[in-house]
Amino acid sequence: MNITEQEFEQFCRYLEQACGILLAKHKQYLVESRLGKILQEGEYKSLGDLVNTLSRPGNSELKEAVINAMTTNETLWFRDNHPYEILKNIILPELAESRSGQRLKIWSAACSTGQEPYSISMIIDEFKKVNSGVFRLGEEITATDICTRVLEKARAAEYEMLALGRGLSQERLKQFFEPGKNEAWSLKKEIKSRVRFRELNLLGLYTGIGPCDIVFCRNVLIYFSTERKRDILQKIHKTLRPGGFLLLGASESVADLNDLYEMIHCRPGIIYRAK
Incomplete structure (x- = not known):
């Protein structure tokens, strides 16, 4: 999947608006690895196509799947003690x-x-x-x-x-x-x-x-x-x-x-x- 700079910026704006997460410019690889399955299974032509679909009403399950994929869930017991x-x-x-x-x-x-x-x-x-x-x-x-x-x-x-x-x-x-x-x-x-x-x-x-x-x-x-x-x-x-x-x-x-x-x-x- 080839992501253009414009598509990446478009997705970053969507993600911050949806859940507050800020993605740095060098995190494009993260989007490619975490959303690859969603893009493939949904047969989206591009990341921009996915963002456009997310922006339309009635796509709560897709939105949930994207946020689940992009959320960092690093955790451990008694962290920092x-x-x-x-x-x-x-x-x-x-x-x-x-x-x-x-x-x-x-x-x-x-x-x-x-x-x-x-x-x-x-x-x-x-x-x-x-x-x-x-x-x-x-x-x-x-x-x-x-x-x-x-x-x-x-x-x-x-x-x-x-x-x-x-x-x-x-x-x-x-x-x-x-x-x-x-x-x-x-x-x-x-x-x-x-x-x-x-x-x-x-x-x-x-x-x-x-x-x-x-x-x-x-x-x-x-x-x-x-x-x-x-x-x-x-x-x-x-x-x-x-x-x-x-x-x-x-x-x-x-x-x-x-x-x-x-x-x-x-x-x-x-x-x-x-x-």
Whole structure:
């Protein structure tokens, strides 16, 4: 498939408008590799032909397939480790004391195949075992992603050893998983039951999200323009309770939104408290 510069730019504009993802000029190879099957099966003459079809009303399934193909779903268990240590040693102890009479609500944005929200659930389980009686009204983790394909995998909560080996210790594997079908491992019910998954585009409305005590939005803002990042962070703030916590990726920040968020240095790591 030969993609002209004009067609590539046309597709980049469509993709950013549809889901916010910014594609760099040198990423043309990514479009060729990820959309090749869709172009072939749909018998589209060119990438421009595909974009023109996407732009017409009534092509929601095609749009979903294209977004699924172009979404980067890089994830692993307990990614970067220190955010989860901060969660266990700083955030949960504070919330256990200040909001003991409320249900703990957490949002995992851009959750991919479920490793992040399930890692959060494991941390909660470990915290509750050494702090009996906390969060008596329970915990609820809402996990969202724009990609329907990864959400199906996340809901199944079954992982092969290759995926489990990325960040999950043998101790936690034995504690939180049990042997499943076809050499896969199934997450135990008590960890899985805290998490509910739903489709959500970060560019759209956050209906039904919040009020949250904690929001994980890690390693996703890097794919958006400065203007869209700002808009997303403002909308996330509206989902947080006053004093709630936001955790971003290591290379991400709230930029100049100091009127909305207070930066907290945890050494290692930085978290943000909603004002």
